[in-house]
Amino acid sequence: MRGRPDRVLKLIACLMGGLVLLMAAMEFGKAVKEDGAAAVAPVTDDPLRAELARCRDLTPEDLATDTDCRAAWAENRRRFFGAPSDGPEE
Numbered sequence: 001m002r003g004r005p006d007r008v009l010k011l012i013a014c015l016m017g018g019l020v021l022l023m024a025a026m027e028f029g030k031a032v033k034e035d036g037a038a039a040v041a042p043v044t045d046d047p048l049r050a051e052l053a054r055c056r057d058l059t060p061e062d063l064a065t066d067t068d069c070r071a072a073w074a075e076n077r078r079r080f081f082g083a084p085s086d087g088p089e090e
Contacts, residue, residue, distance in 0.1 A: 048075055 055069035063069055077083075 048072055048079075052076060 051068065051072040055063065055066065055072055058066060058069060
């Protein structure tokens with residue numbers, strides 16, 4: 001009779017471990033779905049964002065020679081840091 005309570009405790013421990021693994025898998029699935037949804041870029045009317053999206057897909061070699069991309073990144077930095085623009089105010 002002594003071995004029987006040990007088996008019950010082992011069974012309960014295994015079931016709880018399985019439940020923990022199931023819950024972890026469910027949370028991981030939610031995280032993967034959220035990351036996939038965030039990867040889709042929102043559609044905007046901002047031409048700078050469209051240009052930056054195009055530049056993001058370039059290889060480093062192409063980016064080094066693409067003056068439009070370099071100008072777009074410079075404008076993005078200027079907007080981010082709030083520095084005054086070189087051109088006339090809009």
